[in-house]
Amino acid sequence: MEQAPRDPERQLQPAPLEPLGCPDAGLGAAIGKEAAGAGEEDSGVDTMTHNNFWLKKIEISVSEAEKRTGRNAMNMQETYTAYLIETRSVEHTDGQSVLTDSLWRRYSEFELLRNYLLVYYPHIVVPPLPEKRAEFVWHKLSADNMDPDFVERRRIGLENFLLRIASHPILCRDKIFYLFLTQEGNWKETVNETGFQLKADSRLKALNATFRVKNPDKRFTDLKHYSDELQSVISHLLRVRARVADRLYGVYKVHGNYGRVFSEWSAIEKEMGDGLQSAGHHMDVYASSIDDILEDEEHYADQLKEYLFYAEALRAVCRKHELMQYDLEMAAQDLASKKQQCEELATGTVRTFSLKGMTTKLFGQETPEQREARIKVLEEQINEGEQQLKSKNLEGREFVKNAWADIERFKEQKNRDLKEALISYAVMQISMCKKGIQVWTNAKECFSKM
Amino acid sequence: MEGERRASQARSSGLPAGGADGESPGGSAPFPGNSGSSALLQAEVLDLDEDEDDLEVFSKDASLMDMNSFSPMMPTSPLSMINQIKFEDEPDLKDLFITVDEPESHVTTIETFITYRIITKTSRGEFDSSEFEVRRRYQDFLWLKGKLEEAHPTLIIPPLPEKFIVKGMVERFNDDFIETRRKALHKFLNRIADHPTLTFNEDFKIFLTAQAWELSSHKKQGPGLLSRMGQTVRAVASSMRGVKNRPEEFMEMNNFIELFSQKINLIDKISQRIYKEEREYFDEMKEYGPIHILWSASEEDLVDTLKDVAGCIDRCCKATEKRMSGLSEALLPVVHEYVLYSEMLMGVMKRRDQIQAELDSKVEALTYKKTDTDLLPEEIGKLEDKVECANNALKADWERWKQNMQNDIKLAFTDMAEENIHYYEQCLATWESFLTSQTNLHLEETSEDKP
Numbered sequence: 045m046e047q048a049p050r051d052p053e054r055q056l057q058p059a060p061l062e063p064l065g066c067p068d069a070g071l072g073a074a075i076g077k078e079a080a081g082a083g084e085e086d087s088g089v090d091t092m093t094h095n096n097f098w099l100k101k102i103e104i105s106v107s108e109a110e111k112r113t114g115r116n117a118m119n120m121q122e123t124y125t126a127y128l129i130e131t132r133s134v135e136h137t138d139g140q141s142v143l144t145d146s147l148w149r150r151y152s153e154f155e156l157l158r159n160y161l162l163v164y165y166p167h168i169v170v171p172p173l174p175e176k177r178a179e180f181v182w183h184k185l186s187a188d189n190m191d192p193d194f195v196e197r198r199r200i201g202l203e204n205f206l207l208r209i210a211s212h213p214i215l216c217r218d219k220i221f222y223l224f225l226t227q228e229g230n231w232k233e234t235v236n237e238t239g240f241q242l243k244a245d246s247r248l249k250a251l252n253a254t255f256r257v258k259n260p261d262k263r264f265t266d267l268k269h270y271s272d273e274l275q276s277v278i279s280h281l282l283r284v285r286a287r288v289a290d291r292l293y294g295v296y297k298v299h300g301n302y303g304r305v306f307s308e309w310s311a312i313e314k315e316m317g318d319g320l321q322s323a324g325h326h327m328d329v330y331a332s333s334i335d336d337i338l339e340d341e342e343h344y345a346d347q348l349k350e351y352l353f354y355a356e357a358l359r360a361v362c363r364k365h366e367l368m369q370y371d372l373e374m375a376a377q378d379l380a381s382k383k384q385q386c387e388e389l390a391t392g393t394v395r396t397f398s399l400k401g402m403t404t405k406l407f408g409q410e411t412p413e414q415r416e417a418r419i420k421v422l423e424e425q426i427n428e429g430e431q432q433l434k435s436k437n438l439e440g441r442e443f444v445k446n447a448w449a450d451i452e453r454f455k456e457q458k459n460r461d462l463k464e465a466l467i468s469y470a471v472m473q474i475s476m477c478k479k480g481i482q483v484w485t486n487a488k489e490c491f492s493k494m
Numbered sequence: 495m496e497g498e499r500r501a502s503q504a505r506s507s508g509l510p511a512g513g514a515d516g517e518s519p520g521g522s523a524p525f526p527g528n529s530g531s532s533a534l535l536q537a538e539v540l541d542l543d544e545d546e547d548d549l550e551v552f553s554k555d556a557s558l559m560d561m562n563s564f565s566p567m568m569p570t571s572p573l574s575m576i577n578q579i580k581f582e583d584e585p586d587l588k589d590l591f592i593t594v595d596e597p598e599s600h601v602t603t604i605e606t607f608i609t610y611r612i613i614t615k616t617s618r619g620e621f622d623s624s625e626f627e628v629r630r631r632y633q634d635f636l637w638l639k640g641k642l643e644e645a646h647p648t649l650i651i652p653p654l655p656e657k658f659i660v661k662g663m664v665e666r667f668n669d670d671f672i673e674t675r676r677k678a679l680h681k682f683l684n685r686i687a688d689h690p691t692l693t694f695n696e697d698f699k700i701f702l703t704a705q706a707w708e709l710s711s712h713k714k715q716g717p718g719l720l721s722r723m724g725q726t727v728r729a730v731a732s733s734m735r736g737v738k739n740r741p742e743e744f745m746e747m748n749n750f751i752e753l754f755s756q757k758i759n760l761i762d763k764i765s766q767r768i769y770k771e772e773r774e775y776f777d778e779m780k781e782y783g784p785i786h787i788l789w790s791a792s793e794e795d796l797v798d799t800l801k802d803v804a805g806c807i808d809r810c811c812k813a814t815e816k817r818m819s820g821l822s823e824a825l826l827p828v829v830h831e832y833v834l835y836s837e838m839l840m841g842v843m844k845r846r847d848q849i850q851a852e853l854d855s856k857v858e859a860l861t862y863k864k865t866d867t868d869l870l871p872e873e874i875g876k877l878e879d880k881v882e883c884a885n886n887a888l889k890a891d892w893e894r895w896k897q898n899m900q901n902d903i904k905l906a907f908t909d910m911a912e913e914n915i916h917y918y919e920q921c922l923a924t925w926e927s928f929l930t931s932q933t934n935l936h937l938e939e940t941s942e943d944k945p
Contacts, residue, residue, distance in 0.1 A: 278789075284785060287778045290778075294775070309761075323907070462796055463799055466803055477919075477921045481915055481919060484918065485911075488911035494904045
């Protein structure tokens with residue numbers, strides 16, 4: 045199945061409404077139904093219903109992780125982790141789910157999918173992947189990619205990534221995404237055949253545009269600042285949180301030493317012995333309780349990290365806008381200069397310095413026929429230029445409209461998610477306090493019986 | 495907490511009285527006492543019927559309320575003492591109140607040192623007046639301790655805070671160090687005051703009441719430095735011998751002391767470490783809350799939630815500070831005092847062993863007729879009395895010490911548990927009220943959205 049190469053510059057509409065090729069009956073039907081019914085799929089109002097509708101149809105889970113060894117592109121042995129992706133379709137009537145697809149993917153394939161989506165949906169805030177390497181670790185956490193806890197948290201992160209895409213009204217319809225879930229072999233080749241790498245804007249071009257653009261939409265400029273601030277503050281928060289976790293771990297664990305010493309001491313005491321012994325046991329319980337507490341907190345940290353990475357996705361959309369705007373500005377400038385040239389030729393006045401003016405001076409005036417010819421060429425170019433400018437303008441406006449719609453959707457999602465995360469943090473703290481009260485109340489009772 | 499006066503087990507001959515009294519430790523000594531003496535007295539009184547001198551002394555009446563008469567320590571009549579003993583455990587009976595405060599720095603050409611103000615309030619007859627205020631420096635405390643050990647080698651003298659703590663000390667006289675030392679010195683004096691025997695020690699009285707020059711001149715009396723050193727050398731040598739013939743109960747005591755010492759030292763280390771970890775946790779937490787405030791500056795919808803979270807974290811931070819200070823007041827000083835006590839106890843065992851060794855060496859000499867044995871039997875008799883006295887003193891004091899230790903440790907750890915419970919309860923309340931406010935807000939919002 046070939047997907048016609050698309051010029052991302054021109055692309056305003058999301059991926060094909062009809063899935064290309066012969067899709068799987070169940071899933072394809074779902075997509076088709078969606079597409080048929082959706083006229084304004086990128087309007088924020090329909091987002092909610094689309095999400096619910098989609099999620100009812102299929103369930104996606106990244107259910108397992110497995111260590112594998114294989115040969116890489118350079119024919120060298122390597123170890124990597126593969127993740128099992130299972131897709132189930134849910135029957136309306138009885139809510140039962142049937143396994144429709146299951147395949148294994150590794151992290152680099154997820155990256156490939158995301159890079160593809162970035163190129164083909166530049167107006168969408170594309171969900172980020174979980175971190176490639178463990179960062180913001182505190183001393184007990186391992187920074188090793190093969191560490192089982194890290195792998196587990198990554199598994200959850202990858203599942204979250206897929207669910208985010210599946211619940212996005214536009215991204216969920218993408219063919220490549222569908223194939224990612226359903227076609228194990230050959231998927232990489234299919235993606236590469238789209239030629240998306242060639243269509244990606246060069247970094248240099250984007251950087252140039254960012255510096256030189258004169259009139260970007262103010263909203264995007266503000267958004268860029270916001271995403272910088274968000275990234276900075278969440279990084280800071282995660283760093284301090286890691287240090288706090290480290291210290292908390294220390295406090296709890298040292299208490300465990302009491303357990304051992306009390307136990308030894310109780311051997312020589314007659315009256316105090318029992319109380320000491322049982323108090324020591326509670327100290328052990330206290331010390332070991334921190335492990336679960338901090339594991340829960342790690343999930344909270346992961347929720348924050350997702351939005352840390354989302355900041356980059358926001359910036360990507362802003363960059364695209366700047367690029368398009370710059371392009372537009374350059375095209376307008378070019379057109380204006382051509383018009384002026386034309387005018388000068390027609391009226392015979394040379395107001396500005398031009399090569400033609402120079403050569404005229406040097407080699408003599410050109411003939412009227414020559415001039416006519418040149419005017420004609422210029423007029424053609426101007427015409428073409430005007431057409432191009434018109435369509436670029438249209439594209440630009442479409443982009444801004446669509447991007448902003450998705451950004452609004454994103455903002456709502458972010459506020460919801462972060463609020464929920466903060467509340468869950470409070471719930472964790474409450475649970476930790478309750479455990480603490482219980483342990484120390486027990487210990488106090490033992491002490492008072494000594 | 496102050497040591498309690500406890501009704502100790504009955505014992506035979508009396509505990510030796512304070513040094514300056516001049517009573518020989520061998521015989522049944524008159525036990526100077528007045529209101530508030532422990533039940534030790536009672537046993538004393540009942541057993542001393544064969545010693546007429548003592549009875550005579552006992553029948554003299556010393557008026558408790560006669561503050562102005564400077565009379566040598568005189569006990570009240572046996573009858574009044576028996577009456578008093580019933581109220582032994584009531585705090586009203588305490589008649590010696592000591593406080594240590596106001597550390598002051600003194601700079602001379604030779605040195606800089608700190609003195610502490612010591613205020614004594616008492617209703618005891620043998621004191622000139624009812625209130626005394628003196629200034630003492632650490633050296634003076636050391637002197638007092640030495641005198642007490644000399645006079646009562648097998649009593650458990652309360653420990654003094656260390657001379658200096660090498661680890662973690664930047665400057666000898668930083669505020670924390672001085673405050674910790676002041677509290678420990680306060681404890682030291684009060685423990686002596688609560689001890690049934692030591693409280694009547696003459697040197698103790700002089701320490702509490704004498705002016706600076708009086709104390710200096712008093713200090714100069716007594717065995718010189720060289721003879722004291724000689725004693726130490728002999729002591730070390732002979733204590734080794736004393737170990738061999740140590741009676742069973744003292745073997746047990748020694749085992750306990752060794753194990754206890756190990757454990758209490760470990761507990762001291764653990765407790766100090768906990769304090770350190772809590773302090774570092776507190777330092778990090780201080781930074782944690784403000785970040786949420788910073789974040790709220792770039793948000794719109796999340797401002798309130800973030801600010802509330804920051805508030806909760808700050809409150810928990812304060813609670814942790816309180817927990818830390820509770821630990822450092824309730825637990826650390828107590829545990830540390832018992833670390834010092836355990837060292838003290840080992841010294842007491844040594845001294846007991848040494849006294850026994852003296853006896854044993856004489857007995858050995860007699861058995862093997864090594865030297866001129868004419869005077870030996872008499873000497874041995876005296877030494878046997880000395881040993882019995884020492885052993886009984888130690889046994890009695892040991893029971894008292896153990897009881898105090900149990901109470902002190904129990905209280906200290908109970909307090910620590912209480913501090914932790916309180917800390918968690920405060921944090922719980924903070925977060926629960928945050929959660930409630932969030933749910934309330936949510937309900938408000940959803941009801942607003944409804945058409």
